[in-house]
Amino acid sequence: GTMIFDPATSRVTKLEFVPNVFPKPATSAKITYTFGRYDDGGWGIARVDEHYTGRMLMISGSLDRTITISHAKHVASVDEARRAIQAGL
Numbered sequence: 001g002t003m004i005f006d007p008a009t010s011r012v013t014k015l016e017f018v019p020n021v022f023p024k025p026a027t028s029a030k031i032t033y034t035f036g037r038y039d040d041g042g043w044g045i046a047r048v049d050e051h052y053t054g055r056m057l058m059i060s061g062s063l064d065r066t067i068t069i070s071h072a073k074h075v076a077s078v079d080e081a082r083r084a085i086q087a088g089l
Helices: 078-087
Strands: 002-006 011-017 026-037 043-056 059-068
16 A cells, blocks of 8 residues: 655655455455544544445446545543443534
8 A cells, every 4th residue: 555644744644555355246445544633633534535346247336435534532531432422422
C-alpha cells in the first residue's frame, strides 16, 4: 500500500491498500482511508473509500462504497465510551 503524510505535522493523511481478504464474491479490492481533524480537535479516519470487483456465475460487477465520519468524540477509557453510548452521545 501507500502511506501519505503531512511532513509539517508527521500525521498520516491518506492510506491506500489492497486488503488481504476480499468479501465474497469479490476478486479484487482497493481501500483508501483519508484522515482529518474531528470536531473535538482529535485526529483520525474521516473518510473510507472502498472499491470491489468480482463475479458470480456469469455476472460480473463492481461496488463502490464511501463512508464519511462527520462526528467523532475521543474518550479516555472503554468505560467512558460505554457510558457515552448508553447515554446516546
